Amino acid sequence: MAITDLALFGAPPAFDQPLPIGQRYFPSRERYEAAFRGIFERQYYTEYGPLNRQLEQKLQQFLGVKHAICVTNETIGLMMVGDAMGLSGKVILPGFASIASAQSLRWAGLEPVFCDADPNTHHIDIDRIAALIDKGVSAIIGVHLWGGACDVQALANLAKVRGVQLYFEAAHAFGCMVDDVRIGNFGRAEVFSFHESNILNASEGGCICTNDDELAARLRTMRSSAGAGKPAEVAKTVNGRMSEAQAAIALMSLEDFSANRRNNETLYRLYATRLGNIPGLKLAQPAGVSLSNYQCVVCQVDEREYGLSCDRLIGLLKAENVETERCFYPGLHRCLPYAQQQPQRLERLPNTDSLRASCILLPVGALVSAQNIARICDILDYANRIAPSIRG
Amino acid sequence: MTKKNNLDELAIFGGTRMFETPKPTSNLVRPDLGTFLGYSKVMFDSHRYTDDGALVKQLQQRLADFHQTQYCVAFCSGFWALALAISALARPGKTEIVMPSFTYRRMADIAAWSKLKPHFCDVEESTLANSAKTVRPCLNENTALILGVHPIVNFCDINGLVGLAQEKNIPLLFDSVESVYESSAGRKIGCFGAAEIFSLGASKLVNGFEGGYLTTNDAQLAERLSMLRNSGRDGQRCEATPGGLNARLNEIHAAMALAGLDDLEHQVARNRERYQTYQRLLAPLKGIRLLEFDESHHPGYKNIVIEILDDWPLSRDDTVRILNAEMILARAYYTPPLHRKRMDYPYITAELPVTDRLAQRYILPPCGHLVSNEDIAIIVELMKFISVNAAAIQIRLQSPGSL
Numbered sequence: 143m144a145i146t147d148l149a150l151f152g153a154p155p156a157f158d159q160p161l162p163i164g165q166r167y168f169p170s171r172e173r174y175e176a177a178f179r180g181i182f183e184r185q186y187y188t189e190y191g192p193l194n195r196q197l198e199q200k201l202q203q204f205l206g207v208k209h210a211i212c213v214t215n216e217t218i219g220l221m222m223v224g225d226a227m228g229l230s231g232k233v234i235l236p237g238f239a240s241i242a243s244a245q246s247l248r249w250a251g252l253e254p255v256f257c258d259a260d261p262n263t264h265h266i267d268i269d270r271i272a273a274l275i276d277k278g279v280s281a282i283i284g285v286h287l288w289g290g291a292c293d294v295q296a297l298a299n300l301a302k303v304r305g306v307q308l309y310f311e312a313a314h315a316f317g318c319m320v321d322d323v324r325i326g327n328f329g330r331a332e333v334f335s336f337h338e339s340n341i342l343n344a345s346e347g348g349c350i351c352t353n354d355d356e357l358a359a360r361l362r363t364m365r366s367s368a369g370a371g372k373p374a375e376v377a378k379t380v381n382g383r384m385s386e387a388q389a390a391i392a393l394m395s396l397e398d399f400s401a402n403r404r405n406n407e408t409l410y411r412l413y414a415t416r417l418g419n420i421p422g423l424k425l426a427q428p429a430g431v432s433l434s435n436y437q438c439v440v441c442q443v444d445e446r447e448y449g450l451s452c453d454r455l456i457g458l459l460k461a462e463n464v465e466t467e468r469c470f471y472p473g474l475h476r477c478l479p480y481a482q483q484q485p486q487r488l489e490r491l492p493n494t495d496s497l498r499a500s501c502i503l504l505p506v507g508a509l510v511s512a513q514n515i516a517r518i519c520d521i522l523d524y525a526n527r528i529a530p531s532i533r534g
Numbered sequence: 535m536t537k538k539n540n541l542d543e544l545a546i547f548g549g550t551r552m553f554e555t556p557k558p559t560s561n562l563v564r565p566d567l568g569t570f571l572g573y574s575k576v577m578f579d580s581h582r583y584t585d586d587g588a589l590v591k592q593l594q595q596r597l598a599d600f601h602q603t604q605y606c607v608a609f610c611s612g613f614w615a616l617a618l619a620i621s622a623l624a625r626p627g628k629t630e631i632v633m634p635s636f637t638y639r640r641m642a643d644i645a646a647w648s649k650l651k652p653h654f655c656d657v658e659e660s661t662l663a664n665s666a667k668t669v670r671p672c673l674n675e676n677t678a679l680i681l682g683v684h685p686i687v688n689f690c691d692i693n694g695l696v697g698l699a700q701e702k703n704i705p706l707l708f709d710s711v712e713s714v715y716e717s718s719a720g721r722k723i724g725c726f727g728a729a730e731i732f733s734l735g736a737s738k739l740v741n742g743f744e745g746g747y748l749t750t751n752d753a754q755l756a757e758r759l760s761m762l763r764n765s766g767r768d769g770q771r772c773e774a775t776p777g778g779l780n781a782r783l784n785e786i787h788a789a790m791a792l793a794g795l796d797d798l799e800h801q802v803a804r805n806r807e808r809y810q811t812y813q814r815l816l817a818p819l820k821g822i823r824l825l826e827f828d829e830s831h832h833p834g835y836k837n838i839v840i841e842i843l844d845d846w847p848l849s850r851d852d853t854v855r856i857l858n859a860e861m862i863l864a865r866a867y868y869t870p871p872l873h874r875k876r877m878d879y880p881y882i883t884a885e886l887p888v889t890d891r892l893a894q895r896y897i898l899p900p901c902g903h904l905v906s907n908e909d910i911a912i913i914v915e916l917m918k919f920i921s922v923n924a925a926a927i928q929i930r931l932q933s934p935g936s937l
Binding site (some may be wrong): 162166168171174175178179182185187188189214215216217218241242245248249251337338343345346366377378379380381383385386387388391478479508509 | 562564567570571574578581582583584585610611612613614640643646647649735736741743744765766767776777778779780782784785786787790878879903904
């Protein structure tokens with residue numbers, strides 16, 4: 143390999159089509175057609191139809207949770223939980239997380255307080271939460287990352303001792319287990335995303351899990367779907383419905399979960415083997431779980447050791463048609479409107495700042511083969527070797 | 535059962551139901567499966583199932599063309615299209631949204647999610663909708679936005695509201711969910727006010743399973759809402775715009791809506807036939823008035839609205855109860871009105887005498903894809919039976935243990 147073999151220096155890209163980061167598992171055309179033939183025959187399109195009922199039952203069974211409440215998408219699910227739990231004032235959540243939780247709080251009339259991350263697990267740093275809890279704080283949102291989980295037990299203990307509520311954003315953690323208990327059972331509620339980038343794909347979609355009967359009844363009433371049980375008293379409703387189309391795809395995706403998880407694990411281990419030998423690159427491991435879905439490949443770049451900055455590396459891979467993305471850039475505390483509202487907190491999340499500057503996501507999922515990963519790793523390896531030349 | 539011969543045969547008194555399957559007021563129109571699968575192919579080829587994919591883009595263009603507007607932005611539902619549009623259009627620092635009380639049952643909740651106080655205005659008896667005349671007394675220094683809401687049959691005082699909004703320099707948003715197909719003075723609904731909102735829910739004229747969209751000629755507003763519905767991201771920058779949300783329409787729903795658009799002209803012809811059947815059969819029935827579409831506005835004839843007149847021998851609510859027992863899922867029109875419902879958030883209302891009176895008078899009888907002209911004949915025949923036997927029905931309804 144020579145420097146001129148890199149697309150950045152004029153060679154054709156390594157891949158003809160862009161390799162996406164996210165999972166993109168989807169049923170075959172034949173299964174899709176059969177499922178939609180059924181929907182068109184039943185002429186039941188939304189409003190808690192037979193596929194939604196079936197999906198909720200199967201999710202409850204699979205996750206071992208009392209209530210699975212399917213919704214339009216994860217953000218709307220998080221908004222519903224924030225409102226239905228009767229929270230007020232401030233809610234603590236990690237600064238190193240997707241925008242979904244923070245935006246859900248704004249819509250639910252709540253104020254986010256960002257907590258720094260643990261530099262090793264990337265999850266919310268539990269030791270730093272206590273100092274953030276004051277009279278105005280009503281809840282903590284734990285965010286499970288990279289097919290791993292927060293320290294659910296320590297968070298539950300802290301929440302109990304300090305008298306605040308606890309719920310989780312679980313987009314990355316569908317099917318994962320903590321001590322053989324599936325994610326979905328922790329805190330007062332956990333909210334999954336069934337976006338195409340996650341292992342369980344409904345194109346868009348989400349699911350709120352809870353073992354709390356009363357909260358479940360409120361959430362079902364809020365969601366506004368016909369025939370979803372006896373109405374409960376709620377302050378306001380939303381359209382949070384999942385359609386029969388989304389449920390059909392989610393049901394097929396659930397059937398495929400084990401196979402897709404195995405595929406992810408195989409691909410993840412290929413990355414692990416190769417990246418372990420490249421100086422300056424470190425693969426994040428799913429933390430705190432007894433079973434991971436391996437749906438994320440996060441690579442931490444040590445610029446000094448690797449020889450190239452994260453930005454340079456992203457540019458190099460992009461030229462090869464490898465989609466990469468910085469993780470949660472620029473950090474929630476630096477996003478508008480929070481940066482303006484809480485300027486005093488801008489410099490108080492050093493680990494988050496460091497992680498968002500050094501972590502990138504690499505492709506894994508339905509559209510990525512073992513050969514693709516070998517090629518990506520060849521490029522990463524070679525770029526490291528000739529880093530000074532690339533830097534010019 | 536297609537005909538009732540005596541009171542015992544009414545389902546409300548224990549008789550066999552008129553229909554085995556429910557006859558809804560939801561449109562539930564079914565596009566051609568092959569057409570839907572054809573659109574879905576785009577998704578399989580691109581492996582893109584959401585995130586502003588090719589089908590959503592195509593749908594937005596088709597809808598913008600249809601409504602003769604420059605821009606269309608698709609959303610996961612009409613509910614969130616309204617919430618985001620209200621948030622984007624509201625005058626900064628102002629707190630009230632002027633809206634009718636005689637409207638969609640979740641409209642006040644939408645305002646509350648958007649952090650605005652609903653300020654309920656009355657409606658015009660002639661249109662069942664708000665107008666410049668009913669909105670004007672509700673405007674004050676706190677008004678953030680005016681919401682004009684088109685009724686189910688025909689439309690609201692478009693010119694009056696546009697003029698008032700201009701005069702007072704207050705943004706005007708139309709809820710046009712029920713007026714997709716109509717035109718006013720040769721201009722399609724969709725191009726009035728700052729923006730107009732539509733739904734792609736299964737009960738609406740274009741069935742996208744779930745979904746909604748906004749039409750506008752304001753480039754900045756369209757761009758801003760495209761970002762807001764995409765969690766505040768524009769694809770390039772990773773800043774989270776304040777007030778963003780995941781309100782994206784997915785590609786499957788877009789495929790369904792596109793297939794529905796392909797069938798739209800045929801659907802409107804079928805709807806018109808149903809409407810004309812009601813019109814013909816209800817004409818001789820005393821005490822019932824069909825709300826007639828103004829055919830010069832090119833209506834979509836999706837829903838049917840009838841007024842229960844003073845000489846109809848039963849109450850509106852008893853009539854609905856009797857019909858519902860027969861699996862005829864007729865509904866009272868926007869009842870109760872919003873200002874009569876319990877709300878746990880701040881709102882402003884006054885006496886709304888027209889709304890209160892009208893809220894007792896209207897019924898939506900079954901319509902849409904699952905209702906045939908034969909079904910309509912059976913429903914009207916039952917209405918006749920109810921009318922003829924009203925006195926006896928009334929006595930039996932009032933006698934304890936009769937139900």
